[in-house]
Amino acid sequence: MKKNKPKYKQIIDAAVEVIAENGYHSSQVSKIAKKAGVADGTIYLYFKNKEDILVSLFQDKMGQFIEKIEQETNARQTAEEKLLKLVETHFEQLSADHHLAIVTQLELRQSNKELRQKINEVLKRYLAVIDQIVEEGVEENLFRRNMDPRLVRQMIFGTLDETVTNWVMKEQRYNIFEQAEEVHTLLVHGLSEPSS
């Protein structure tokens, strides 16, 4: 399995750095190779083509990202706690790796439609976690019944994604982790007064 060879990881990590520092469109294969300390041609022993580097990068990093979220949310009891943990872990992980945050929120979005379609494949696992939590919330009579799962998913993911993107675009000048609770409240209670 190529994925376990050291050069595979070297190249992925080099790609994250190079893209974060130079931007998507200035990240030539040769730059990635140089940063990874291998020859240009070597890249093609581990990846089919340039797109494959990016897809693998996303699968790898997002795989870990989602796995962590799965673990953390599973360790909580109620749907509300799980959702809070999801928001926190989402923010926490991207806070912890600034390069990765730039790459996933800004640079990789410049990729073409096909690449984005493959990226969406990876995200399905994340969306499944959301769906699961919401379902549990409904069963616990915490969340409303009869909500369209797709819309719920889009609200939750859209809110988190937009929040992180704004934070990255503001060059990460504030602490996004501190906002997890308020975001969670917004998702659970919306805009309205609890009583209204």
Add this chain to the structure above:
Amino acid sequence: MKKNKPKYKQIIDAAVEVIAENGYHSSQVSKIAKKAGVADGTIYLYFKNKEDILVSLFQDKMGQFIEKIEQETNARQTAEEKLLKLVETHFEQLSADHHLAIVTQLELRQSNKELRQKINEVLKRYLAVIDQIVEEGVEENLFRRNMDPRLVRQMIFGTLDETVTNWVMKEQRYNIFEQAEEVHTLLVHGLSEPSS
């Protein structure tokens, strides 16, 4: 004023069509010129360069988009009605112009950082409308006080944007306008039971 000359509009509209049909990266200036029925060089009598076509396209179309939303929301009384109208008008307008929806939700996001920065400028006006509605809601005691306006903005815009993007990626196979009310409910009440 060049913006009022007929060729200016011709070129903008051609650009929307070409980009929607071919994708951002396969939309050469020559293709746009051909679709607009002008010579390649004519493009440069109306636009500084290729990027200027895209920025102008976004400013033009989004300008109208936002104006419509301003008008429609202003014609409503309460913040809740205004917010519903905002969601409806947002969905309605993009439903009405499939090409434009593809271009704004998918293709223009592939542009580089500078272009996206200019796009964000245009969006500020939209975010101001959201802020205004939320403020009114607070004054009317409909919405909670002390919410972080930035987070609220990100929830609303993030949710709408994610919803539309998903609809476009699903090739617009369902009626998004019909979902306006449920999205509105999600934004106002969140996930939780009204009573909880």
Add this chain to the structure above:
Amino acid sequence: MKKNKPKYKQIIDAAVEVIAENGYHSSQVSKIAKKAGVADGTIYLYFKNKEDILVSLFQDKMGQFIEKIEQETNARQTAEEKLLKLVETHFEQLSADHHLAIVTQLELRQSNKELRQKINEVLKRYLAVIDQIVEEGVEENLFRRNMDPRLVRQMIFGTLDETVTNWVMKEQRYNIFEQAEEVHTLLVHGLSEPSS
């Protein structure tokens, strides 16, 4: 005769200014038209094409230049006096019109072979003046017999031209007219000691 209409001269003079200020390759027809205060299309009522502007410019200005040299040298007695006057008048006239000096010494040399061939046509009249003076000098027993007229011509013209070009490239920071006498001496006596 178009050459006597005011716009003809306007355009020629505009061309000299534009080329001197912007350089040959940045002197578009539209710039010349603007400086001349006419429409782009009007240029083509007076000149066949862009090259024709440049050829006409050279013919016009060099025509006057050579005429002056003919007059001044004719007013002298001996070949030596005539040659000195030729050098002086050559330097004097280019000193008097810095724009023209830049255009003839630097910018017009960037033109293509055909244009330069036409420019050489114009210069033939100048070379004839040189030939005439040298012949007279020989008859007066001032100059050596049996010199190859072509080589003599090339020495005189080459020396003057190189001298003026250097002066222009040094941004005309010294007085070239003051060097006329020494250049004349060099041409007449060469490098060697008069006695040697």
Add this chain to the structure above:
Amino acid sequence: MKKNKPKYKQIIDAAVEVIAENGYHSSQVSKIAKKAGVADGTIYLYFKNKEDILVSLFQDKMGQFIEKIEQETNARQTAEEKLLKLVETHFEQLSADHHLAIVTQLELRQSNKELRQKINEVLKRYLAVIDQIVEEGVEENLFRRNMDPRLVRQMIFGTLDETVTNWVMKEQRYNIFEQAEEVHTLLVHGLSEPSS
């Protein structure tokens, strides 16, 4: 060192040929690549851009040209002999490479000011040789004292350059080498009778 790789020389030589045959403005990079037997992109492994090919060409060829002149003149005793050898070697070398003669005398002069400035840098070494010979001639009491070195340089270089240019423009239909002695006499003695 790229300059010693065979492709470097191949490309330079191809450029000389292509420019001599097609003229400066019709010498596209692709034509040079084809003549050199390499792909277009290969050019850019050896040269920064098109201008860099031309500058390198001039530096390379003129470097050799001047070196030969330095060697040959150094091998002579008196300033007069050295000057004669300089003229001879100048003519000889350009006679020996017709393509190079066309390129340096006609085509490269069409380049823009920046390129010409770099070309002038290279020529400084040649002018230094001239200065040196003249100084020696003065010390040997062969040449006059108190001549302005700049003017002397301009006479010698201007004469040689004009002579070669005329020969090239006459399509090299006569033997320029045979004129070396007479040109030398003109430079040393000028126009006047030795006795006068």
Add this chain to the structure above:
DNA sequence: TATGAATGAGATTTCATTCAT
């Protein structure tokens, strides 16, 4: 005469990918 909007041909350079060593 005069205008100026429109035309459209044409060339440099980049960079993902290959393949001989």
Add this chain to the structure above:
DNA sequence: GATGAATGAAATCTCATTCAT
């Protein structure tokens, strides 16, 4: 497995010239 020199396709923009008004 590893290298890196070589490949070659592809697209923006300029500007001299035209021609309908």
